[in-house]
Amino acid sequence: MAQSAKTRTAETGTTTAANVSTAYVAVGPELTQYAVDGTTISPVPGSMVSVPAPIQYVWQHPGKPIAYVASSDRFAAKPADLHHLSAFAMAPGSGKLSLIGAPRLLTSRPINISTDRDGRFLLVAYNDPASLTVHPIAADGSVGEAIKQDGKLDAGIYAHQVRMLPSNRTVLLVTRGNDPAGGKPEDPGALKVFSFNQGKLAEKQSVAPGSGYGFGPRHADFHPTRPWFYVTMERENQLQMFTLGAEDRIGPAPAFVKTTLAEPGKVRPGQVVGAIHVSRDGRFVYVSNRADGKTELDGRKVFVGGENSIAVFAVDPKTGEPNLIQAVDTRSCHVRTFAIDPSGKTLLAASVAPMDVASGGTVSTVPAKLTAFAIGADGKLSFTAERAVDTAKGPMFWCGFTPLT
Known part of the structure; x- marks a missing residue:
């Protein structure tokens, strides 16, 4: 959690400076705490915990110090078909994690998780085959069988993300579809909407402009006070804004469509858009552009080549229109995940893995990195710190501050 006064670092008992934020970072099956301040990004000694398989996503209970971890070995060299949900208690002050009960076994890869806004249910999205489950959360924070x-x-x-709408009565499932490949035609994407009542789901609406072709939504985030939400279009390198109407009905087409790239006319293989976060005051939208295409040399x-950046959009307070005001280099390749600390003053970006890069006739390796940026009053980012991260145990798939987002 963001610290506004001096605090004591977990395990070491040493005092850290003011304005230090605590982040959690997932590398393979391991989740480690990091202290992030204006100039350094440092792992907290003794903070690492592990789960049965590589971590896919993490979400915090909205009212309790409990973190939920989804894991899967789907992309392991020798997958054993292991997929789990784990619950961890977060110690007051230090944030140190301790397992609650045993991990719950799932039948396929849980690519994304979140809770309802009361913290009574855990929602789980699965990508292949696409599906959605709802699990009750017990008083001790443990996760029950799927309803x-x-x-x-x-x-x-x-399916790539599941979120509860602000009303807490409707679930949004973001389904990406697939590009055409190997003679297989394109699979269409859609925004799937379900009514939600005590853990029970019912189909309510499907939004798929152009029948879902050329429509590849990956993640969505909501404006905190207005009936707007923003969607990253993975396969199109776009940010789209949709409106929410009566009874949580989504507009049939985006109100605004914007490129996320600084140079949209120079798209290279492997260039896609990634995660999204709306600032807590609703004035800005942040999106990761990620590129990892390779060629033989x-x-x-x-x-x-391509754009590895955080794109910053200013939100028009009257219309919700997002306007690109900055694209800042992440100093790494393929930032799959990033997070904004609770104070709204720091953004932490995490790249998946190292990348070999050719320059001037030589080839060097850009390591997987955590990169920190200060967020200005105008929403723009300024580089403050970076740290190479060893990803020998698996990709750096997720990062988040406490409260986790």
Whole structure:
């Protein structure tokens, strides 16, 4: 959690400076705390915990110091078909994690998780096959068996995120679809909407402009006070803004469509958009552009080029229109995940893995990194610190501050 006064670092008992934020970072199956201040990013000694498989996503209970961790070995060299939900208690003050009960076994990869706004249910999205489950949360924070739904739900193709709408009566499932590949045609994407009542879901609406072709939504985030939400379009390198109407009905088409790239005319292979966060005051939207395409050079696979950046959009307070005001280099390749600390003053970006890059006839390796930026009053980012991270145990798939987002 963001610290506004001096505090004591977990395990070491040493005093740290004011304005230090605590972040959690997932590398493979391990989740480690980091202290992030204006100039340094440092792991907290003794803070690491592990789960049965590589971590996919993490979400904090909205009212209790409990973190939920989704894990899967789907992309392991020798997958054993292990997929789990784990619950961890977060110690007051230090944030040190301790397992609550045993991890709950799932049947397929949980790509994304979140809770309802009261913290009574955990929502789980699965990408392949696309599906959605709802689990009750017990008083001690542990996760129960999936609630049996009435009939099969249409979960689209390649679900990638699940979020409860602000009303707490409607669930949004963001389904990406797939690009055409290997002679297989494109799979359409959609925003799938379900009514929610005591853990039971019912199909309510499907939004898929152009029948979902050329529509590849990845993640969404909501404006804190207005009926607007913003969606990253992975396959189109776009940010789209949708409106919410009566009874949580989504507008049939985006109100605004914007490129996330500084140079949209120079898209290279492997260029896609990633995560999204709306600032807590609703004035700005932050989006990660990630590129990891490779080409052959002297027998080595090297970066083909592209934009690895955080795009910053200013939000028009009257219309909700997002306007690109900055694209800042992340100093790494393929930032899959980033987070904003509770004070709204620091952004932490995490790249998935190292990348070999050719320059001036030589090839060097850009390591996987955590990169910190200060957030100005105008919403723009200024680089403050970076730290290389060893990803030998798996990709750096997720990061977040406490309260986790």
